[in-house]
Amino acid sequence: MKPAVLPSPLQSLIQDEQLQSDRSHLPSLHSLAAQVQHNLQYQHAWSDLRLHTHAPVANELLPRPLLSGLPPQRLYTHPDEQIELLKEAGRARKERKEGNTSALEVKAEPEREWILPTRLSEKWTLRRLAAVFDGITLVPPEPRSVKEQERPANPWRTTKRIVLATADTDSTVVYYIVHDGVVKPRQN
Template sequence: MTEKTYFEHLAATVLDNLRYQHDWTELQILTHSPVDNSPLPRPMVSGLPPRQLYLHPDDQIEMLKSNPDLAGRIPEKPVVEWVLPTHLAEKWTLRAFASVFDSMPPQTPANPDRVKRVLLATMHDDSTIVYYFMHDGIVKPRQN
């Protein structure tokens, strides 16, 4: 199996896991940037989770200030997430992660900054997949 075929198979396995085990929708495997059609360093998955996966601490503070009567519930609107399929045996460097972030399209036309995080999907030989957030740069810790 060629490296390209292996990465495509890995991405398809992660896509199936997100669809059938985690109820994601609008899933697709991308090999090229949807903005400028430049090739991505490797196939990635994009999709819509059933609920918002992460709320940045600064956004959380602003939301609580603007809606003081939430009674402990923060309104959730899921956003499209980017998923980077990897295998546990792969050796990653900061340069390799930076190349992934460099290839990402802007978040939205209104927000031209590049994506600040991806969901790292790491598969083991037994097909177990664990998910971690990988942030671009340093992120302030969450407030408890």
């Protein structure tokens, strides 16, 4: 008698996604999204991850499945917001103790992000990226469980952005932030 072979957590996630998906995209794209979702959740501690197959506003089919989620810390800070956060941290340090030379404590709350799962072998053009940006909103919709909290929107977030998740054949996933249009460069 052979011992029972249980599926891995990633295989279970892919099977669940395939059962729940509306078959509007190729199964390979759903599997890729499940792989990236698994990587974000278990390797990078993201929370509130959701799969999107349709545009949030127009409810039209997206060019491919996208994910949205909440990273454990802020991924991108607008340069003007960065200056304001540093000024605020400096004022807070002065109030705590005059002459204290401790490091500045700059805290920016994490924001929900769009994630575009891709494969390294794919060829991406500006036209394909533009089609993805056309289908999304500035900020991903909040999950129903978080909506009641009504967190204030970030006034510095003025352009759409996605996290481009590029998976290789060895299951390595690399992440890049891609903005829609020209963005003011950050100060180092």
